[in-house]
Amino acid sequence: MDYALLMAAFAKNGAQPGWSGQRLLHECLRQAIREGTLAAGTRLLASRVLARELGVARNSVLYAYGQLATEGFVSPDRRGTKVSFKPALALLPEPPLTLRTGLSIRAQSLASLPVAPELSAAFAPGVPALAEFPLTLWRRLLERSWRGLSAAQLNYGEAAGEPTLRSAIADHLRAARGVVCDAGQVFITDGTQSSLDLCARAFADTGDRVWMENPGYGGALAAWRAAQLSVVGIQVDGGGMAPTAADWRRQPPKLIYLTPSHQYPTGAVLGLERRLALIRQATAAGALIIEDDYDSEFRHDGPPLAALQGLTPDAPVVYLGTFSKTLFPALRIGFVVAPATLAPALAALLSRSLPRGRAADQLALAEFLRNGHFSLHLRRMRRLYRQRRDALVEALESRLSDVASVHGASAGMHLALRFHDELRLDDARISSLALQQGIVAPALSQHSVGGRAHGWRGLMLGYAQVPVEQMGELVMRLEALIRV
Template sequence: MDYALLIDSFSQEHGVAGWPRQRVLHECLRAAIRSGKLGTGTRLLASRALAAELGVARNMVLYAYDQLATEGYIRPDRRGTVVMPVRAGGRAAAAALVPQASLSRRVQNLRSLNTPAGPTLGFAPGVPALDEFPVLVWRRMLERAWRGATVSDLNYCDPAGEPGLRATVADHLRAARGADCDAGQVFITGGTQAGLDLCARAFADVGDKVWIEDPGYAGALAAFRGAQLKVVGIATDEQGINPGAADWRRHRPKLIYTTPSHQYPTGSVLSLARRLSLIAHARAAGALIVEDDYDSEFRHDGPPLPAMQGLAPDAPVVYLGTFSKTMFPSLRIGFMVVPRALCGPVADLLARSVPCGRTAEQIALAQFLRDGQFALHLRRMRRLYRQRRDALVGALELHLGDVGTVHGGSAGMHLAFQLNDAALDDVAIAARVLEMGVVAHALSTHAVGARATVWKGLVLGYAQVPAEKIDGLVRKLAIAIAA
């Protein structure tokens, strides 16, 4: 082995200018062992001989050898210094005996929550029209918040959230969603997923049963399975979640997760009769309803429906909301409204476990709501999303009217296209259209629980897709389905 050539090659490859010479030698030898240039069982030159060959002090070679021995790459013995076996990736073979860390079994089969999205990709659900957000107005709000910031604002804020934002959110919910709440019931979260994780930890114990709509939202499934709750899928039809007497008797729940204003993914709306029935049964069973109101601000056919939380006095409902859909996802600010009896316990839990930050963003968001900018933005987006919804429904009827049926187009940012022929493979169709540059999630992948209800079709988000591009994208769907 020509050690001088080895070091010269390493130096050129790694740009070692300014490194101490003993570091260069140590890292060069380590790299050679890891790559196999100095293979297992190779005897290195004696320290005196290597120092003479390289024209360096012997202490420098001794330092490199000592470091390599400590790291397990070489072993001195009576006959010299021998290279030890190493695994690919560079640890000594002895390290192969150490148990390797891995994810827990309960989270290894979770479904992906993120999908690349853009006007050219098409119908990724849950993505707002980001290019329409008033960035300059929001920037002014943030700058104003930072100009008024004090030293204390750089620390963690109230675990329940900025008081001004909590009050403003409560005002908005009472006026726009018919909620029955005050600021003390509002807790600021890091988005809907953070709210779901908190519900799973705070309101249920390991092994408790939680009902989820079937088909249902993968994020809720992730939160509840991650908390080791027993998930029970409850069939959903055109009027929303539909538990029967047997469900209440055999699968008494601790939590009931529902998206009543625009069911995810089918888009159905939970009827008033079922809302009131669900509240009454949950109260009798001692269960909490988790109402995920993720995109109810966008009602296209008539005024927004009132939240379940405000339908009955002191309803057993935890209401979850988010600004990810109404503003932009990376804001990562949501909120939850809890029953009055739970305000104290939840506040205590958050104080002990969830440090809260993003003070400037919370202050700016409160101002954004108070100044009417949020309401103005919502009005603009309702008009825009209604136009895009109309374009999508029209294109589906034109190109695929005999192939499937549209569900859930009356509200929100997505609709479901259910295939008439249940023999069609919606997973294969989704994969095929993705190759064509169109995102369209398969409905069947949202099935929940052992008694899963299989809806075959596609989930089509339209909020981020310009109306003039929709017809061309639907043509691609038609080609994929026909194939």
């Protein structure tokens, strides 16, 4: 707090003529406390220090502090004087019209998108079992990383990310997902949303057409809209994105975004035949596929399918991944794997626009990967999530099989409960009622893309963070809302 600046502003705008220096200081501090400029808990400067800073007698400061204490605004203790008054919250005035309409057209176009609900409650999609994360081990790795940092590493790091982490991710992806890459193609981001924004800036121009699954992921839709791309929703059926010949002929895309391992929100898995067909057709159209490998680490039934990126030589695929779902969301580390032909240009773009930091976090994650902790954690979570998936499916089928069916339960951390009678059951209303009871169950109908209707009506149910013993009671509460 710059007290001299505070005093100068008050003397100009709030002081009355003829006030003494003592009263001027007292009134200035009282107004700052009442308005919250000096918040409750703030420790005021020592009287000698403040007197020297303001160029006034110390007695003037002692008088002001004494008056404030008498009025209950501050309380003295052995360490000095602390603000004790907490102003009541006042309603903010309605902003002037010029401020309400001051957002860009791009930003205003995002206003219609749904706001993410509270992410800690059942059945919020995409939330891992945070209580099962090996936090003690992670603290130890972080402490080791900080101890090993040099002074130079406190500066901005390489825009592409720490080389050690990029190398560890490349090794993991080659072994676990069949991705064909080296460390030079891996670029560290702040998570999937950051990766999507990067792809929108780097690989498309204003007005370019991007295909998305319909229904699809709202975060991707926000990224494309913010970049002023033309979004086309492509039908999703039980086998994932299903573009028609007419789609390719009438609306050929520049970008194709999809979540093939566990489609968001329906949970469909894109089969091998469709994957290969999509690569062939995208290559022929000169389109670039953005493969968001969402939930790929958790395959509960049957063998996992390799990533699109590695299915054919030189596939036109940008691969996105994140550690928010496998480890914890607050880590905020994701990555982009660019095709070898695009990696140099992307590296040059990042070096000019995106300095990177958080070296300690990245180095700790690299060690977590290299030393086998990541693989061990995934194995534990696969077992746990399978148990929780089984409990949820059993409860749903025993109580709601006559009104809804389960989709997308073979993989991932969420499933879709699709209503049989899409006209009678309003999934948006049921989702809203559930939220009032502390249950997050997003409506499938709210994930439409590109202005195209789709036939999915029901609820998304994330189960990774919900203990087995709670599944039955939560499903009973959902059943009561659905059968009203």
